[in-house]
Amino acid sequence: MSKNILEVRGLTTKYVTRFHEDVYAVDHVSLSIEEGKSLGIAGESGCGKSTLALSLMGYYFAPLHYMSGDIVVDGKNISNMDPDDVRKTVLGTEIAYIPQAAMNALNPTRRIRKFVEDVILAHDPKADRKQIYEMAKARFAELGLPADVLDRHPVELSGGMKQRTVIAISTILKPKVLIADEPSSALDVTSQKMVIKMLRDLMDKGYIRAMIFITHELPLLYNVTDDIMVMYAGQIVEKGNAKDMVFNPIHPYSHGLMRSIIVPEEGTRNHKLSAIPGTPPNLKKPPQGCRFADRCKYVVPQCRYNALPMIEAGEGRAYRCGHSVQHLREEYQNDDE
Amino acid sequence: MKNTIRQVFHSPKFVVGFCIFMAILLTMLIYPFINPGNPLKMIGLGTFAKPGTYVSLYDSVTTETSIFKLPDADAKRLDKFLSSEDRVSMVNWFTAVGIDISTLDITDTNALLSLWKANYDPALKPKGMTKAQRNYYNRLNDSLNAASTSDTLTVTEVDASSGETVEKAKIGVNDYVNVGNVANVKTLPLGTDNFGRDTLKELVAACGTSIEIGMIAGAVATIIGLLLGLLAGYLGGMVDDLIMFLTNIFTVIPSFVLLILINYSINQDQRGATTVALVIGLTSWVWTARSVRSQVISLRNRDHVNLSRLSGHSLPRIILTDILPYIASYVMMAFILQVSSGILAEAQLSLLGLGPKTTEVPTLGLMMNWAMLYSAHLNGSWWAYFPVIMVIAFISFSLNLMNTGLDQVFNPTLRD
Amino acid sequence: MTTSECTLHEDIALRPKRLEDLASRPLCLSGKGVTKIFGTGAKQTVAVDHVDFEFHEGELVSIVGESGSGKTTLSKMLLGLLNVTSGEIYYQGKPRDISTRHKKREYWKGIQAIFQDPFSSFNVFNKIDTVLLDCINMCGGRHLPKEKKIEMMTEACCFVNLKFAELTNKYPFELSGGQMQRLMIARVFLLKPKILLADEPTSMIDACSRATILDMLLHLRDEIGMTILFITHDIGLSYYISDSVYIMEHGKFVEHGTADEVILAPKAAYTKRLISDVPKIYEPWDLTTV
Helix, strand or coil, X not given: CCXXXXXXXXEEEEEECXXXXXXXXXXXXXXXXXXXXXXXXXXXXXXXXXXXXXXXXXXXXXXXXXXXXXXXXXXXXXXXXXXXXXXXXXXXXXEEEECCCHHHHCCCCXXXXXXXXXXHHHHCCCCCHXXXXXXXXXXXXXCCCCHHHHHCCHHHCCHHHHHHHHHHHHCCCCCCEEEEECCCCCCCHHHHHHHHHHHHHHHHCCXXXXXXXXXXXXXXXXXXXXXXXXXXXXXXXXXXXXXXXXXXXXXXXHHHHHXXXXXXXXXXXXXXXXXXXXXXXXXXXXXXXXXXXXXXXXXXXXXXXXXXXXXXXXXXCEECCCCCHHHHHXXXXXXXX | CHHHHHHHHHCHHHHHHHHHHHHHHHHHHHHHHHCCCCCCCECCCCCCCCCEEEECHHHHHCCCEEECCCCCHHHHHHHHHCCHHHHHHHHHHHHHHCCCCCCCCCCCHHHHHHHHHHHCCCCCCCCCCCHHHHHHHHHHHHHHHHHHHCCEEEEEEECCCCCCEEEEEEEECCEEECHXXXXXXXXXXXXXXXXCEEHHHHHHHHHHHHHHHHHHHHHHHHHHHHHHHHHHHHHCXXXXXXXXXXXXXXXXXXXXXXXXXXXXXXXXXXXXXXXXXXXXXXXXXXXXXXXHHHHXXXXXXXXHHHHHHHCCCCHHHHHHHHHHHHHHHHHHHHHHHHHXXXXXXXXXXXXXXXXXXXXXXXXXXXXXXXXXXXXXXXXXXXXXXXXXXXXXXXXXXXXHHHHHHHHHHHCHHHCC | CCCCCCXXXXXXXXXHHHHHCCCCCCEEEEEEEEEEEECCHHHCEEEEEEEEEEEECCCEEEEECCCCCCHHHHHHHHHCXXXXXXXXXXXXXXXXXXXXXXXXXXXXXXXXXXXXXXXHHCXXXXXXXXXXXXXXXXCCCCCCCHHHHHHHHHHHHHHCCCCHHHHCCCCHHHCCHHHHHHHHHHHHHHHXXXXXXXXXXXXXXXXXXXXXXXXXXXXXXXXXXXXXEEEECCHHHHHHHCCEEEEEECCEEEEEEEHHHHHHCCCCHHHHHHHHCCCXXXXXXXXXXX
């Protein structure tokens, strides 16, 4: 078993609102990724996946505050580090982060190669510009980007090309972990495919050693990541490998999510499309017991009283529910009939 | 709507601006009751009376007196008598003659006078002093002597029938009258202007007129701008092109020049306050029309407008219910700015002499005009122009502050 | 009908039978050579390029295209909000005439729309009652007694699983995105048009609530025999719910047919590329053909 390149234990971070209320957007999240593997994080909007991505970098801006927990990257504990240290030693070299719609972050007045220079010079002020240019050209060619991209301005590039450029620039220093937050949601399907291909290439060619892919689109995760984790209201509700998660989910929420996937394949018509009524709970006052209880079809009174831990279910799977796996599987089967 | 009003009054800038403006408005409304009468009535016959309380000398002579022996009365009298120029001249005389004045305090009247009495000799001819100067010192000496000797003043009257001079009253040096007992006392907090009009009364009336002109000009400009902007923005095509053509003409010609020309062509007699207001309004609608138009263009492709059209609503109804409420906050702000600029435009026009008729109502600009024409700034009559400037500044300031406050309410990105 | 009990599944089972008698049903909307050109002279853009189409009564047609393909322009022309540059549109077999305002109103009694962004579909100054009352008035119910109007509005809200009693005096923006979209469907329920044009109605809704909206649309179709024109960029969605599919690229229809024909056995190169670019879960997704 290869070692864990990223380990997160009990990470809790909060937002402080204007009225000094605490919102625990990420509540005791633990995960680990082995070298050469990738993890997908799924969930509806507002569940805390983007906050988790920000928190994993160790770079906190008010109103986001770190509360507790450990983040260990390749043996190095980066939790609670000084922001300046994080900037100098972690960002770009250990962990790289691509936020949503990152393509809009490119300064329209400069050429692409200037951004590459900025990233490299920030970490190694003595590097030679010519060498940087040659290295960037080679890297871009390997990743499938045309050679002239480096000399262009961002305005001249299409949306998909810009996003791929940003991904290439973020990984130029070969970070150990890449965190991509919805890298393809604003693009059309063809550009999306190219972005996904580039991410796969980065993993296969060893430029990154682990990846976290955050999205609300489940078919993407199935094709890109090895494991999938489902988040709800700031907590992880289920995790496991991609195939099992999509075709045999345990937790009622993941079951609902997977059952709302629509793909242009015949298999889609074989299952009932499901809908989950209601909205996520208010995280200013999270419910005492299971946070999904108000929207769950299989809720029983005990669900609302006990705070639930993650239960192991074998083969790397874990879920957070009061019911047993067998009970849930029976319920799902009844519903399908 | 209620929520919006509550939000608006929570904005500190709006509240401050609103309070200042309300204070000005209230003063303007209440003051005529405290001090009624025609503000343009000339009560002074000289020019530029200083601010202060004016007591009728004629009446105080015949008012009942009380006797007071105040310790510093003499000194005060002499202080008033000797101006600072006189004192400086006396010191110059001492220096010219060679008397030691190192220990002399020029403001100590008694010491100065005793030194003068002890040393002044009209026969002395100090070096470098001309005959005219020596005559001046002689006159000064004589008047000093005269001032300190009289104890009583006598008021006489020539009897109409007999032609004799009859003593009317005797005024002792320690006689005082209670101002409240005197028949005619006039307090002029801001003195009079060159025509002899009560400046404060004039100012309050002018304020009212200027604000009225501003409101009319603002309303006219906003309504024209709103109508043209709505039509141009929503209908597009030919109508838009036509209205834009009109707007471009008005933009290219400087509005102020246009204003001057129009006002000049209207005879002075026909230029009332309302006419001037209308003219200002008719030349300043341009930027309102432009901005309303661009807002409407962005609104007309919105989904709710399309759905309204699909529901078969008529054009006026769509403009009224789907477009107008969305730009209402903007139009409100535009109106406030138009009022402010209308008041300023009138002030500028009147300063040039192209404002409303000078014989009917005073306006802030007219007061400035008169002050300037009659050289108030040159002869130190600050009360004729300085309060006017302050009032114009405050009105403009309060209106703009209200506008900024409203802007913060309606555009959350500007909140601090 | 409860929200978690979706009957989409059953609808799909009924689809083959529905497709059988589709061809025999009359045409409600069709077009020949419909074109829209913006601008003049050298700077012209052809947004819609000579498209032909035939929509039958009661059919659920999807028009699939990426952004920039011209589907929004086509939808605006079908709705009568944009003028056609050339070509003919036929409504119920006869050439469509919307030259005067009166004729336009008559046309709009038969065709309505649901748009993508529920937040901008409502006038923020109108309460929910006003919105629904407006629909009743448009269908000629202006002179009905107040109780009857409230009954109609309650029925419409019940159809979309909202409680009218709770919604009175509220503004639409106080509801969630999914609820607002359902309110739009309630409007359509009151208006009972023959054709409904739904322009990406679920793209701004969470995946969990999507099925509810689709289910309601299908129920509406069954209830009033409505034709639904479903405009989307999501080819999987069009496969799932539609009877027929039209694929649009650069203003032209490159392929059309039943959903099974177009998506499981595409003929045009663009369609094939579009399908291969969507991530799959039942078959392996080929990333090499980029």
